Amino acid sequence: MKLLESMPHSVTAKIKGLLSAEEEELIRVSTDLNQEGGFGTDWLVVTDRRLLIVPTTALDSVVEIPIEELTVVQTEALVGGGHLTIERKNKATVTVPYSSSLAEKFSEVTRGIEQLRKGELFLINTQLDRTRCEKCGKLLPEKNGICPACIRRLATLQRIASYLKPYKGHAILLAVVSLIGTGTGVIPPMLIRQIVDGVLVPKEGNTDSMSERLTLLGLLVLGMVGIRVLDWGMEWARGWTVSWLGARITADIRNRLYQQLELLSLQFYDRRQVGAVMSRVTRDAGRLQEFLVEGLPYLIINALMIIGILGILFWMHWLLALLILVPVPFMMGWGVIFWKRMRLYFNKWDQAWSDIMARVNEALSGIRVVKAFAQEVREIAAFQVQNKNIRQLAIRTEINWEIFFATTTLLTSFGMLIVWFFGGREVIRDALTLGTLLAFYAYMWMLYDPIEWFGEVNSWMTRAFAGAERIFEVIDTPAEAYKDPNARSISSIKGHVTFKEVTFGYDKSKPVLHEINLDVAPGEMIGLVGRSGVGKTTTVNLICRFYNVDQGIIEVDGVPIQQIRLEDLRRQIGIVPQEPFLFSGTVAENISYGKPGASFEEIMEAAIAANAHNFIVANPDGYDTQVGERGGALSGGEKQRVAIARAILHDPKILILDEATSSVDVETEKQIQEAIARLTQGRTTFAIAHRLSTLRNADRLAILEGGRIVEMGTHSELIKKKGIFYELVQLQHQTSEIIAVRD
Ligand SMILES: Nc1ncnc2c1ncn2[C@@H]1O[C@H](COP(=O)(O)OP(=O)(O)O)[C@@H](O)[C@H]1O
Ligand SMILES: [Mg+2]
Structure with a gap:
């Protein structure tokens, strides 16, 4: 196991030049503090014969220490970080400083160097827990998690899009209906303009008779109805395709994820909490689906819409168009500030919920202990404290919402005033028709609405993509070697x-x-x-x-x-594990877990051999007794005997x-011993x-x-x-x- 971090090309080239052909690089790690203790990256390289300390800023002043020269190598903890001190025979001690986030890494590095110095087997742990992002150095939201600031959005989006492949037809349909829908959405204000300017407000020299004007009005209104119906149709088709696609893609991703979870090695699970892994299947996949079905189409359609509307506005009256854009930066700025603040609340909210759920889960799972020690009142009080915390968060979040909406309304009303005042003046001066002004007014609302949500879509996207990356991280973890092409098939x-x-x-x-x-x-x-x-x-x-x-x-x-x-x-191989695990289902199903489709006779024979038959049939439901979640309804010894029966039925070598x-108990053990004696033949x-x-x-x-x-x-x-x-x-x-x- 080697610990080799990737380093910049300039440094790699330098080190390549220094190493001889047979020399083996065992460790290559960066520090985050330089020799003077300021921020900077130096490199420590350990080969089978020496240590090299390479300052990135001064590539020519590499410090080289042969392993034979070492006397003691150890880490020293300091405030906020530490030192690797390298003591040498008859030479000055060398120190390599690092900040506390690298402490674990350097303790492994030290162990490795000491092993080399003493000539022991080189064995270090190269899978270190990451608490900080490798790219930006920020603290990660969870150990070994994904850094929300460094998500490669485009790459993630491309990867999600690759799941669209089997559904090309639907994707194209979606694009088409979205485009048409956007088009139909933009038309109605233009019709209003036509109604006002062409029909309602008579122009000088317009000789159309009353009936001609009525006919035109009727046609325009009919056109409006037509557009609305078309819009409705497109909206319906879009909703349908997007739900269809979103559900398929997330189901595909979820399937792929679960398949991977089953095939991953136990080592993967040793390093993680099952709860955290499960939340990838449930929460992360759910967020992804929500974003795919609602967020992404919203984003695309509104982007198209905004472009279209801006085009029309500038075409109608560029100065007025510029003026109604004045509140936009303020709205966006306010949105960004607000959503940043809300994210804080959302995080607290998530945290508070998972805390209270963990507590309730524990208190109810351990309800026997709670009752046995008469600690109900304490548990109730503890719950109340946490519940109060949630209550306060709920109130603050709600207040923030109200402020957000009130402020946005205030800002948009400035836009309204601008349209009425400047637009009105232009109408009075005859530089603008009344119809155009009304169309402007309608477009302004269509423009402001998505901008209000600008900040939210961004954070929404961040959350959904972080979830997607967490899922892809699991999918990309190498599975157990089920598909090793070199593996030999041995039937018996x-x-x-x-x-x-x-x-x-x-x-x-x-x-x-x-x-x-x-x-x-x-x-x-x-x-x-x-x-x-x-x-x-x-x-x-x-x-x-x-x-x-x-x-x-x-x-x-x-x-x-x-x-x-x-x-x-x-x-x-048949194994009766130290802590037997039973699935919810019947006793018979559990015994035949390793051999689905086993006959009832086989199941019973196995149970008799494991000395489980008697207690099973003593139950009114016999072999159909439900064992409940985690085998709750059975005693420890009964569970063990079911597990033995399961191994027996598997008929292992x-x-x-x-x-x-x-x-x-001793008596039952004796009987099982006999069974085992028979079994082990x-x-x-x-x-x-x-x-x-x-x-x-x-x-x-x-x-x-x-x-x-x-x-x-x-x-x-x-x-x-x-x-x-x-x-x-x-x-x-x-x-x-x-x-x-x-x-
Ligand atoms: N999944 C695991 N991850 C990390 N350490 C483990 C794991 N399982 C066991 N250990 C550690 O390995 C050592 C041996 O455990 P184990 O083989 O279960 O002992 P035994 O079965 O003899 O009681 C213990 O120190 C235990 O803490
Ligand atoms: Mg053990």
């Missing part, structure tokens, strides 16, 4: 599992497992023993390839698991039991158990400590050895004796 395996020098850590720089070696013969049952948190679950996670090893190889039947098709691998019997089994007596049947036991296998052997061998396993067994004996005495 024997179950020979080998660990060769396997090292792994969830955080690359802090390995949980160190150089694990294990060779498990087909059909063998291995017990994994060790204190909680030692890495037992991690070991079995690696067999399923939920995570990829950092070092070493895991083989199944002599084939590295990376080369086996993921689906084939997982199809042959490799069976993993991760504390599968931890929540059942002909299967390679990895069993993790809390009660060590449970592992008596295991062929061999592997004792883990400090992330390493420290003892290995059969139950009796290990007891004889009087090592760590013996101690653990003694400890458990004592505790059970104490409990027995107390009872």
Whole structure:
């Protein structure tokens, strides 16, 4: 794992020139403070042999420090930032300053340099949490989130537009009806002008008779009706196409997103809260749809409309047109100020809601604890405080709205006064007809209306695009290797599992497992023993390839698991996880989850083998008992037995039991033990158990400590050895004796 940031070409060229051919660049990071402590970017490059400090402003004064010269490298925290101090043998210490936002990065860099100095394995965490935007340096709204200020709107829009491809016909239809609709929208004031100037106000020398004028009036009004009907038709067609398209596109994006979410690795989920990921499917996709259906057409149509109206106004009377534009900058400025302020309120509003929802969610999920400790009153009071906060926000937001509308009305009324005063004067001087003045008046409103919303559309667009980018970010995250073209398809395996020098850590720089070696013969049952948190679950996670090893190889039947098709691998592994998860649905559906379409006999056989049959049929609904969300209606031990039945029905070659019997009583455990003894025949089994007596049947036991296998052997061998396993067994004996005495 290397930590290489992209750097400007000038610096890249400089460094290329300095490095020799075999030299390997391991770290390349920027600082945000220069040597003097002012703002500026310097670069720190670490290769397998030396450190280079490259000031961007003075490319020729590169400081070069061979690794052998280093004595101590450490970070020092200062107010608002820190130093990387590099101490050297018989030479002055070098410091590299950075601001606090880079502290995490530099602690990884330090770790890496120290590993090189000590000649250890180079292992650093290169996936650092981003709290600031890499481009503009602003704080991000959420960890690893999207910076709203740096959204590439055009690129995002293009990407959204690419989802239009399958619906080309509809998109063209939309463009056509929008254009016609805009045209028909602009015509009515022109007809008013014609009615007033051509019909109502008689011009000198106009000899049209009364009936001729009436006919003309009738025709013009009829024309107006026609235009309105056409406008209505276009509006209807536009509404229809836009809803159709918006819903399809967002549904397509949502499908694509969900597909990706299912295929992403567990590593992706480890770094995120499920709630935040879910909000991408719901909130972000919803905002995008809203914007596509309402915001974007509004923006385009109004832009077209404004251009059209401005053209007509300047054509009719350019000076008056200029004059009615006077309030526009003020309206826009006011809109920008207002929406900036509102965004603040919206953010507070979002925050307040998610806080109160989180609290309600927790308090109601944990209602048993609340009641058990009689803390209802406290919870009620806490809710009231948060609710008051929301109430105040609601009032302030509402007041702001009122002020906004009142002010905009005031500003637009200035435009109205301008039209009446200057326009009126022009009419009196005969430089303008009355009809034109009235048309002006009508156009003015059509012009001001969208400008009022100018500020909002902008923030709307920002929010929608930020949502879209968050969605695209997930879509662009590489999925698990389901489609590896080099993967081998293995339809049936024997179950020979080998660990060769396997090292792994969830955080690359802090390995949980160190150089694990294990060779498990087909059909063998291995017990994994060790204190909680030692890495037992991690070991079995690696067999399923939920995570990829950092070092070493895991083989199944002599084939590295990376080369086996993921689906084939997982199809042959049955796992009873430490915390069994049941889906809402019936017991039968849950048992047959890994084998949809299993017959009822098969399901029942599996349940009998897992010792679950008796408690299932004791229920009036039997196998059709609803287990409720997260298996709420079942006890812990019952859930575990359903999970065991599920694994049995899956009929795997490799069976993993991760504390599968931890929540059942001793009696039931004995029965399940028998079931497991039957079950493990002909299967390679990895069993993790809390009660060590449970592992008596295991062929061999592997004792883990400090992330390493420290003892290995059969139950009796290990007891004889009087090592760590013996101690653990003694400890458990004592505790059970104490409990027995107390009872
Ligand atoms: N998804 C994860 N992300 C980060 N760290 C983890 C994760 N799962 C487990 N760990 C850490 O790895 C270590 C080993 O955990 P685990 O294998 O679950 O232990 P065991 O099953 O032996 O009790 C623990 O320190 C735990 O905190
Ligand atoms: Mg565990």
